[in-house]
Amino acid sequence: MDMPYDTQEDIPDDALLVLYANGDAAAARVLTLRLTPRVFSHAYRVLGDRDEAEDVAQEALIRLWKVAPDWRQGEAKVTTWLYRVVANLCTDRLRKARGVALDAVAEPADDARGPAETLLEQARMDALQAALGELPDRQRQAVVLRHIEGLGNPEIAEILEISVEAVESLTARGKRALAAALAGQRAALGYSDD
């Protein structure tokens, strides 16, 4: 007894997860479309590598599907739980990758085609990604969750399993480090007039 796709758009994640556990295929589709981009985006920003980020995103969602039958509605936020899984998977991967040159990890694929604007945009994203890659793991995670994913400090604290004050400290230090790393590239990135 699948519900029509459009009627599920407004259903909260945890209710959809219960529907999924009860065999609703449409709930699986909506959750996949809703959660995969968020999970992948975070993993990509933290790991700086699309293939690695895809593996992490897939693994995180597999864990979500497996936990679905035991999910208790209202107890935890699905996205918070999922971000925590992603954060831990990323930390594991970064720990294993330690020793690999940072620039090898952060080097993005260079398309080298398209108009100048696209190239400038690409250069900006490459610079941000490279600067993020130089931050310590926890700082990077906190900065990405706060400033790119747009989460609040209390939720980030829950995800990283630290205090709100610790989150504030991590994001402040991370932002300062990013600003310092990118300061020398302002002109090259088209921000000379700022």
Add this chain to the structure above:
Amino acid sequence: MLDALFDAAREDVAATPSASLMARVLEDASALQKIAEPGAVQGRRDGFWRALLRNLGGWPSVGGLATAAVAGLWIGIAGSTSQIGSTLGAQVLSGGQDAVLSEFDNSYAFLLD
């Protein structure tokens, strides 16, 4: 500059998942959903009667079916015994079919006039 970069990062297509990842995630969801279905988790295979019971809608439905069956049986028995002593058989044999109809429904009584 940093805030502008963060804004641009939110729109960055490089951070959007590929179609193949979406397909893989959906495949996983579907495969694990089958495993998570009740019964499959416990590794228990339903017997014929248990499967029949489930397909009929569980005990409440079966209770209704049983009531209907008993009521049908009673109507059958009561109907047949009440006709044994009547003249219905004779009427049928003598060709009085209109009278037979009137036995069941008074609206056919006008046919007897």
